[in-house]
Amino acid sequence: MSESPVLLNKHEVERLLTYDDLIPRLESVMGKFSKRDSSEIIQPVRSVVPIQQHSGFLGVMPAYLAAEGILCTKIVTFYQRAEGSSLPSTQATVLLFHPEHGHVTAIMDGEAITAKRTAAVSAISAKLFKPALSEVLCILGSGQQARSHYDVFTKLFKFKEVTSMKTGNTSKSFKMCFCVCDPVLYTLQVRVWSRRKEMAQRFVNDLQDPVTVCSSVKEAVIGADVIVTATGASQPILFGEWVKPGAHIAAVGACRPDWRELDDVLMREAVVYVDSREGATAESGDIILSGVCITFHQYNIADLSHHRHTYSTPKSLFSQAEVFAELGEVLNGSFPARREKTTVFKSLGMGIQDAVSAKLVLEKWNGEH
Numbered sequence: 001m002s003e004s005p006v007l008l009n010k011h012e013v014e015r016l017l018t019y020d021d022l023i024p025r026l027e028s029v030m031g032k033f034s035k036r037d038s039s040e041i042i043q044p045v046r047s048v049v050p051i052q053q054h055s056g057f058l059g060v061m062p063a064y065l066a067a068e069g070i071l072c073t074k075i076v077t078f079y080q081r082a083e084g085s086s087l088p089s090t091q092a093t094v095l096l097f098h099p100e101h102g103h104v105t106a107i108m109d110g111e112a113i114t115a116k117r118t119a120a121v122s123a124i125s126a127k128l129f130k131p132a133l134s135e136v137l138c139i140l141g142s143g144q145q146a147r148s149h150y151d152v153f154t155k156l157f158k159f160k161e162v163t164s165m166k167t168g169n170t171s172k173s174f175k176m177c178f179c180v181c182d183p184v185l186y187t188l189q190v191r192v193w194s195r196r197k198e199m200a201q202r203f204v205n206d207l208q209d210p211v212t213v214c215s216s217v218k219e220a221v222i223g224a225d226v227i228v229t230a231t232g233a234s235q236p237i238l239f240g241e242w243v244k245p246g247a248h249i250a251a252v253g254a255c256r257p258d259w260r261e262l263d264d265v266l267m268r269e270a271v272v273y274v275d276s277r278e279g280a281t282a283e284s285g286d287i288i289l290s291g292v293c294i295t296f297h298q299y300n301i302a303d304l305s306h307h308r309h310t311y312s313t314p315k316s317l318f319s320q321a322e323v324f325a326e327l328g329e330v331l332n333g334s335f336p337a338r339r340e341k342t343t344v345f346k347s348l349g350m351g352i353q354d355a356v357s358a359k360l361v362l363e364k365w366n367g368e369h
């Protein structure tokens with residue numbers, strides 16, 4: 001007879017799941033996933049049931065990680081809620097199974113896992129793609145994801161260190177200049193925007209450090225080095241013309257094929273990374289619907305020799321934004337991190353991320369009992 005499953009509530013999961021432990025596990029599993037070279041990791045694209053009547057969706061996200069002995073599924077619902085609704089728009093439960101015998105070993109809250117693992121993956125993208133000197137972080141949205149992103153981004157990137165030079169006397173007999181490498185700490189500036197300013201203000205009131213509340217997306221993003229989009233928007237809210245060249249955007253919302261957070265200009269100009277190519281091409285409106293304009297100039301070779309073009313009118317086609325690489329392909333060294341460019345990391349969420357998070361929580365809980 002199998003033992004009863006361990007039951008862990010949101011409070012317990014939040015306590016046990018720390019970013020310091022989680023980030024290396026996510027980096028490792030995403031790097032392995034992107035190798036696609038074995039049956040070691042199985043993760044189908046999320047199955048989604050639309051609940052049209054109530055503007056919601058039910059998603060099932062299974063994953064099997066043979067080497068780690070993890071068999072898991074998350075069941076998640078996500079809804080488009082009215083502003084100020086007291087109900088969470090993303091709710092989830094994670095089940096861990098015994099891979100050999102098939103019984104359920106743990107049932108745990110998936111809201112905390114979803115909030116933390118999504119933010120941790122965005123933070124990994126920022127580590128790889130943000131400009132070297134990043135001083136301004138902008139968060140669009142003020143819900144659960146906005147908060148977890150604030151927490152992990154300010155934990156990891158709170159300060160940048162630069163070196164200052166000092167001169168002084170070292171001995172009585174002669175004067176000498178010496179240099180001291182002194183770390184100077186600059187506080188990362190954080191800006192937040194939300195559809196209703198009072199929601200952004202409420203978000204800020206819960207924080208210890210100063211954060212600027214902005215009245216418009218444009219005001220919030222101009223000059224920002226790192227931008228997190230974590231909204232329920234279904235139409236673009238972030239426009240490429242406002243984005244500082246070289247900035248990094250972690251795009252977390254718009255997880256339906258007909259939803260957008262980012263406009264075509266941004267999708268065209270940025271180098272686009274995703275968590276999973278299959279997930280992104282099935283579920284991301286920012287990728288599926290973004291019209292990238294390709295212009296062809298056709299020449300007649302014979303006429304070229306006389307310096308005349310047969311077709312002087314360019315012909316244009318529209319195609320989807322190109323996915324440059326998966327985050328895991330950068331983590332495993334197959335693709336470069338093009339930090340010098342404007343970069344978008346389009347996150348949809350992956351079952352393997354939930355699976356390693358849940359395993360970590362269970363290990364920690366087992367360690368305490």
Ligand SMILES: NC(=O)C1=CN([C@@H]2O[C@H](COP(=O)(O)OP(=O)(O)OC[C@H]3O[C@@H](n4cnc5c(N)ncnc54)[C@H](O)[C@@H]3O)[C@@H](O)[C@H]2O)C=CC1
Pocket residue numbers: 078081083088089090114118141142143144145146194195196199230231232233234235237251252253254255347348349350
């Ligand atoms: N990539 C991933 O792995 C995950 C993505 N998500 C997605 O991230 C987004 C945020 O999720 P949560 O923070 O859990 O939701 P939430 O409901 O806690 O926060 C949503 C925020 O978006 C704002 N918002 C809603 N509709 C908007 C609109 N039309 N225009 C501008 N702002 C709007 C709300 O005011 C609120 O600030 C959702 O789209 C959700 O589906 C959620 C979990 C994981």
Ligand SMILES: O=C([O-])C1=[NH+]CCC1
Pocket residue numbers: 059076078090114255348349350
């Ligand atoms: O990965 C996830 O859990 C979700 N992505 C979009 C909504 C929920």
